[in-house]
Amino acid sequence: MKFKNSNKLYKKGLKNLVGAVNSPVRAFSSVGGNPLFIKKAKGSKIYDVDGNEYIDLVVSYGPMILGHRHKSVEKAAKKALKNGYSFGASTEAEIKLAKIVCDAFPEMDKVRFVNSGTEAVLSGIRLARAFTGKDKIIKFSGCYHGHQDALLVAAGSGLATLSLPGSKGVPEGAVKNTLIAEYNNLESVKKHFIEHDDIAGVIIEPIGGNMGVVIPQDNFLKELKDYLETKGALLIADEVMTGFRSKFGGAQELLGVTADITCLGKVIGGGFPVGAYGARNEIMENVAPLGGMYQAGTLSGNPIAMAGGISTLSELKKQNPYNRFEEVGSILEVILLETAKKYNVDLAVNRFGSMMNPFFTKSKVTNFEEAQTSDTEKFGIFFWEMIKNGVFLPPSQFEAWFLNSAISDKDIKVIAKAIDKAMLTVSKM
Numbered sequence: 471m472k473f474k475n476s477n478k479l480y481k482k483g484l485k486n487l488v489g490a491v492n493s494p495v496r497a498f499s500s501v502g503g504n505p506l507f508i509k510k511a512k513g514s515k516i517y518d519v520d521g522n523e524y525i526d527l528v529v530s531y532g533p534m535i536l537g538h539r540h541k542s543v544e545k546a547a548k549k550a551l552k553n554g555y556s557f558g559a560s561t562e563a564e565i566k567l568a569k570i571v572c573d574a575f576p577e578m579d580k581v582r583f584v585n586s587g588t589e590a591v592l593s594g595i596r597l598a599r600a601f602t603g604k605d606k607i608i609k610f611s612g613c614y615h616g617h618q619d620a621l622l623v624a625a626g627s628g629l630a631t632l633s634l635p636g637s638k639g640v641p642e643g644a645v646k647n648t649l650i651a652e653y654n655n656l657e658s659v660k661k662h663f664i665e666h667d668d669i670a671g672v673i674i675e676p677i678g679g680n681m682g683v684v685i686p687q688d689n690f691l692k693e694l695k696d697y698l699e700t701k702g703a704l705l706i707a708d709e710v711m712t713g714f715r716s717k718f719g720g721a722q723e724l725l726g727v728t729a730d731i732t733c734l735g736k737v738i739g740g741g742f743p744v745g746a747y748g749a750r751n752e753i754m755e756n757v758a759p760l761g762g763m764y765q766a767g768t769l770s771g772n773p774i775a776m777a778g779g780i781s782t783l784s785e786l787k788k789q790n791p792y793n794r795f796e797e798v799g800s801i802l803e804v805i806l807l808e809t810a811k812k813y814n815v816d817l818a819v820n821r822f823g824s825m826m827n828p829f830f831t832k833s834k835v836t837n838f839e840e841a842q843t844s845d846t847e848k849f850g851i852f853f854w855e856m857i858k859n860g861v862f863l864p865p866s867q868f869e870a871w872f873l874n875s876a877i878s879d880k881d882i883k884v885i886a887k888a889i890d891k892a893m894l895t896v897s898k899m
C-alpha cells in the first residue's frame with residue numbers, strides 16, 4: 471500500500487497549517503507515521519488521495535452514522551443549498567429539527583442550536599450556573615467535553631485528579647471552579663459536596679468515549695442523578711457522542727436516566743456542523759431572549775446544517791439500526807477477543823452498542839487510570855496493520871471505534887481478516 475500522495479500533501483500542509491491538520495488527533499502523533507489525506511467517501515468506505523480504500527470505523531468520530539453520502543441526506547442538503555446559505559434570521563428547518571430533538575429526549579422542552587459540541591457544552595455549563603446561581607462544576611477524569619477553558623482539566627490527559635489546566639494557555643483561574651471526580655465512583659462526587667456548598671452540577675459522558683470506551687457500572691448514573699437531586703445540583707449529560715447513537719434518545723434512553731441539561735453534537739448534524747443544548751422549560755427560560763443568560767451565534771441554526779440534521783435523524787428513525795449495531799458490535803467484539811486469545815495478546819474490549827474499542831492490557835478498564843494501563847505502542851502497530859489491510863481506525867488508543875448503518879456482512883469479513891493479521895503482528899513484537 472502506497473501513501474505517496476498523502477505524504478506529499480502532509481509536507482505541503484505543514485507550511486500554512488499547524489501540523490498540517492485542523493484537529494490534533496488527525497495528526498497521528500500517538501501511532502507514528504504521517505496522517506492520511508482523504509479524497510472521498512461513500513457508504514461504509516473511505517478513500518485516501520492515493521486511491522486506497524478502507525472500511526471506515528472513524529466516520530468522522532461519529533457523525534456519519536448512516537455511512538457516507540446517504541441519498542436522502544445529500545438530497546436534502548442540496549435542496550437547502552439552492553435557497554441560500556445563511557440568513558441571520560430564523561427558518562422553518564430550525565423548528566423541525568428542534569421538534570425531532572425534543573421528542574427524542576423526554577425531559578427536553580426546548581433546545582438551542584449551536585455549531586459544535588464544544589459550544590454546546592460550554593453553553594450547557596453556563597446554563598447550569600445561571601439556573602442554580604452556583605459556580606462550581608464537577609467533571610470526571612478522562613471525560614472530554616470539548617476544548618473550552620473551564621473543562622480542559624483531566625480531559626484524557628495525565629493530569630487526572632489535580633485541578634490543574636490540561637493545556638497551556640488555560641489560566642488556573644479558569645479551572646478554579648472545576649472539581650474532578652473519578653468515573654464510576656460516586657463517593658468521589660460526594661466528597662466534593664461535603665467540601666463545597668456552591669456546586670451547580672456534574673457533567674458526565676453517560677457512556678465514556680474519550681478515554682477509550684468506558685462503561686458506567688451497575689447503577690452509577692441512576693445513583694448519581696438521585697444523589698444530585700438531594701443536593702439541588704444538576705446532572706448535565708454530555709451526549710455529544712452518544713446522542714442518537716446509543717439509541718435514538720441517546721444514552722439516557724438506553725440507561726433509563728434523565729439528565730437536567732443535555733448537550734448534543736456529532737450525529738445531530740449528520741456531518742454538518744451542529745451542536746445543541748436543551749432542558750426543561752424552567753431551565754431553558756434562563757437563556758436570552760427569554761432570560762438573562764447570554765449565548766448567541768452568527769451561523770447557529772444554519773439552514774444547510776439543519777437540513778443535514780433533519781434528514782439524518784429522520785432516516786435514522788426510519789432505519790432504527792440499533793439492534794443491528796448491537797449485532798455487528800458483538801460480532802466484532804468476539805472476533806477481537808478470540809483473535810487476541812489465539813495469538814496470546816493481552817486485550818480488554820469495551821463496547822456499548824455501536825461504540826467500542828480494544829485496550830492492549832490485562833486489566834479491566836472501568837476508569838481513566840485503568841485505561842492508561844494500555845500498551846499504546848502495541849496499539850500503534852495494530853493501527854498501521856489495520857490500515858494496510860483496509861480498515862480505517864481512529865489513530866489513538868483512547869478514541870472509540872464507531873459503527874455505521876452502511877456496514878455490510880462482507881465488510882465484517884474484511885475487518886475480521888484485518889484484525890487477524892494485525893493481532894498476529896502485535897504478538898510478534
Ligand SMILES: *Cc1c(COP(=O)(O)O)cnc(C)c1O
Nearest residue numbers: 586587588614615616708710711
Ligand atoms: C466530540 C465531543 C465533544 C466536542 O465536540 P466538537 O464538535 O469536537 O467541539 C464534546 N463532548 C464529547 C463527549 C465529545 O465526544
